[in-house]
Amino acid sequence: MGRTRVVALAGNPNVGKTTLFNALTGMRQHVGNWPGVTVEKKEGKFTYNGETFLVVDLPGTYSLTAHSIDEIITRNFLLNSKPDVVVNVVDVTALMRNLYLTFEILEMGLKNVVIALNKFDLAEKKGIKVDPRRMAEVLGVPVVPISAKSGEGLEELKETIARMARGELKCEPVLPTYDRAVEREIEHISRVLEGTDLAKRYSVRWLAVKLLQRDDDVMKLVLRQLGKEKLDEIMRHIGEVEERYGRSIDLVMASSRYEFIDSLLHRFVEYENVVVTSFTDQLDRVLTHPVYGLIALAIVFYFVFKFVFALGMPLQSLLAKAFSDLGSWLAPHITSSLLRGLVVQGIIGGVGTVLSFFPLVFLMFFALAVLEDTGYMARAALVLEDIMRKFGLSGKSFIPLILGFGCNVPAIMATRSIDDEKARLVTVLINSFIPCSARLSVISFITAVFFSSHRALVALSIYAIAVGVAFLMAWLLSRFVVRGERAPFVMELPEYAVPPWKTVLLHSWERSKEFIKKAGTVILGGAIFMWFLSNYPEPVGTGKSYAEAIGHFLAPYVSLMGLDWKAAVSLLFGVIAKENVIATYGVLYGSKTAIAGAMGQLQAYVLAVVTTLYVPCIATMAAIKGEAGWKWMFFTVAYMIAVASLVGILIWHVGTWL
Amino acid sequence: MARGDVVVMSLLDDVLRLVREGHHTVAEIAAELGVSREEVEGAVKLLESMGYIEVRRLGKEDNPCSSCPLRKVCGFSKG
Structure with missing residues (x-):
């Protein structure tokens, strides 16, 4: 029996490489890691006509430019481990980008490559007709059409691998040619490298191509072989060529390779009606349009709030009544007046009021999960990104700001992906203006209690003000601190889909149960403390409680916004967790009806806006301190209070005047 | 560049140009x-992969909650 032959599987990600690996090796697999890295290494064996083959599944890559660890692993294995056969798995439905990698492999000078043309069964359905025999002639490489999923063509592939391993098949590939200036440079470098030890181990043309692309690993090899002076001379030459092109030579060569592949494709592929505009594309033209997309965003969120209030309010009323009944039932059973006050007024009044808004929070998360799973959220994010850029924000600020709608703490952590330190700082500083899910419950509470109609519009307008203020501050800060850089990017938009309802419900529950958890901890503590402050040393109403003392101290300031001392106390407690604003009203007033009589609609609206804007909660402050330091944390608190006050005063006075 | 040299501009250049111009x-x-979506993709x-553009995905793989110090006490990240 002969030695075990090594077969490397190389290809783009998601071309069916692992499916082919499984189909070839069955259960004879071993999974480990590539030496020194945590990238999975899969090996397996198969036997064909008495010969054993060890198959190595290389990480999927689009090119071999050594930009990522996957590319480095694949390239080093192909170059240094010298496998007996390299099977390049090519997705027939995306030939252009797949063949780009094929030619990078062939440029290495490998003469043992076999192309496994996968998903051949799908090609015709997509209007792609490929002639594998003609393809093999044109490329100079054996081509085997297969379907790794159904197992079609696998026997022929095994036969081809075995023949290639035995040296019965030859691979004489056609190689890409570049612009004349580049080819001249390749020739020049090749002449310098010929006759060296490197030339014995690697293809000289490949080394020259990689030097032109300023490949770090190849530059090190050449440095060791030829010395610094010679390498510097080569690189100077390359710099001159690049200067004449006026753009990166890497891109010039990639373009040439692309054109080269395009010119070959026509010789063995026929496309029928491939350019079609799908319903998704047509819809995207509206939903991602800078103007129509924004209108669509407003309409969608208007209906989201409408749905939340229409369905959530009757449930909220039921829960509020249940808590109220629980209080009335418990009260006569508790003999100690101190304990009765604490349980009925403090715990049930405070925490119960917050908890009664659980249906609204759940429904909001449900609606957001539906939007996410239908694929709409990515479109909404893209529309917002366009606006962010107009306000001078860095392109990379986009994900952290979107995350802020969930929770500002991880959103601030996510700013770490922004390389520019000043741009990162601006994103950290404005993130707390984005209304998180805790503020959603306050917005829902105030909207539900004080507004009997147009609730969706009221809630939407508060969100719009908060986002508007965030963008305005970004504009101001970026004007004086940093100008936003334009990072070229493409947004990956998922296909529109019917949401998987079970997953949507699970996500909504997972996220909204945090609200209940918080009610049992931070809010419970806040409510008890608030009850203490409002009952000691004398009950509230006597003018001698601690709550009144604090409230009256802050009253002159909040009165500029039309708010009273109770609002001042609730805002103070909201610093710990925003939901405490609701809990405070619950403790001070006891019932929803009593709260509703505490202030007018304009005052309630001002309170909702100020609560949304005024200071980050304690957890967010800690995140800002961690990411930007004490100085910026204090700056954020101070400037947010200033901005919230200004907006509050403005709304109050304009509202009163109207 | 010498006379007669042709600068090849491929789909790659066109896509990069449009992305830089703000098509996302x-x-x-x-x-x-x-051209077809597949070609652009x-x-x-x-x-x-060459590092010229960034592809943004709004998915769970981008979830920064994994780096949040509050993840153990916060249920938000589990969603």
Whole structure:
């Protein structure tokens, strides 16, 4: 029996490489890691006509430019481990980008490559007709059409691998040619490298191509072989060529390779009606349009709030009544007046009021999960990104700001992906203006209690003000601190889909149960403390409680916004967790009806806006301190209070005047 | 460059130009260039692997909660 032959599987990600690996090796697999890295290494064996083959599944890559660890692993294995056969798995439905990698492999000078043309069964359905025999002639490489999923063509592939391993098949590939200036440079470098030890181990043309692309690993090899002076001379030459092109030579060569592949494709592929505009594309033209997309965003969120209030309010009323009944039932059973006050007024009044808004929070998360799973959220994010850029924000600020709608703490952590330190700082500083899910419950509470109609519009307008203020501050800060850089990017938009309802419900529950958890901890503590402050040393109403003392101290300031001392106390407690604003009203007033009589609609609206804007909660402050330091944390608190006050005063006075 | 040299401009250059000009979706770029989505997707993936453009995904893999110090006490990240 002969030695075990090594077969490397190389290809783009998601071309069916692992499916082919499984189909070839069955259960004879071993999974480990590539030496020194945590990238999975899969090996397996198969036997064909008495010969054993060890198959190595290389990480999927689009090119071999050594930009990522996957590319480095694949390239080093192909170059240094010298496998007996390299099977390049090519997705027939995306030939252009797949063949780009094929030619990078062939440029290495490998003469043992076999192309496994996968998903051949799908090609015709997509209007792609490929002639594998003609393809093999044109490329100079054996081509085997297969379907790794159904197992079609696998026997022929095994036969081809075995023949290639035995040296019965030859691979004489056609190689890409570049612009004349580049080819001249390749020739020049090749002449310098010929006759060296490197030339014995690697293809000289490949080394020259990689030097032109300023490949770090190849530059090190050449440095060791030829010395610094010679390498510097080569690189100077390359710099001159690049200067004449006026753009990166890497891109010039990639373009040439692309054109080269395009010119070959026509010789063995026929496309029928491939350019079609799908319903998704047509819809995207509206939903991602800078103007129509924004209108669509407003309409969608208007209906989201409408749905939340229409369905959530009757449930909220039921829960509020249940808590109220629980209080009335418990009260006569508790003999100690101190304990009765604490349980009925403090715990049930405070925490119960917050908890009664659980249906609204759940429904909001449900609606957001539906939007996410239908694929709409990515479109909404893209529309917002366009606006962010107009306000001078860095392109990379986009994900952290979107995350802020969930929770500002991880959103601030996510700013770490922004390389520019000043741009990162601006994103950290404005993130707390984005209304998180805790503020959603306050917005829902105030909207539900004080507004009997147009609730969706009221809630939407508060969100719009908060986002508007965030963008305005970004504009101001970026004007004086940093100008936003334009990072070229493409947004990956998922296909529109019917949401998987079970997953949507699970996500909504997972996220909204945090609200209940918080009610049992931070809010419970806040409510008890608030009850203490409002009952000691004398009950509230006597003018001698601690709550009144604090409230009256802050009253002159909040009165500029039309708010009273109770609002001042609730805002103070909201610093710990925003939901405490609701809990405070619950403790001070006891019932929803009593709260509703505490202030007018304009005052309630001002309170909702100020609560949304005024200071980050304690957890967010800690995140800002961690990411930007004490100085910026204090700056954020101070400037947010200033901005919230200004907006509050403005709304109050304009509202009163109207 | 010497006389007679031809500078090749491929789909790759066109896609990169449009992305730099502010086109952010594959559909938009495909419509602009009159080519299929698959062709643009291929060019986008290649340009991303070469480090010329960034591809943004709003998915769970981008969830930064994994780095949040509050993740153990916060249920938000589990969603």
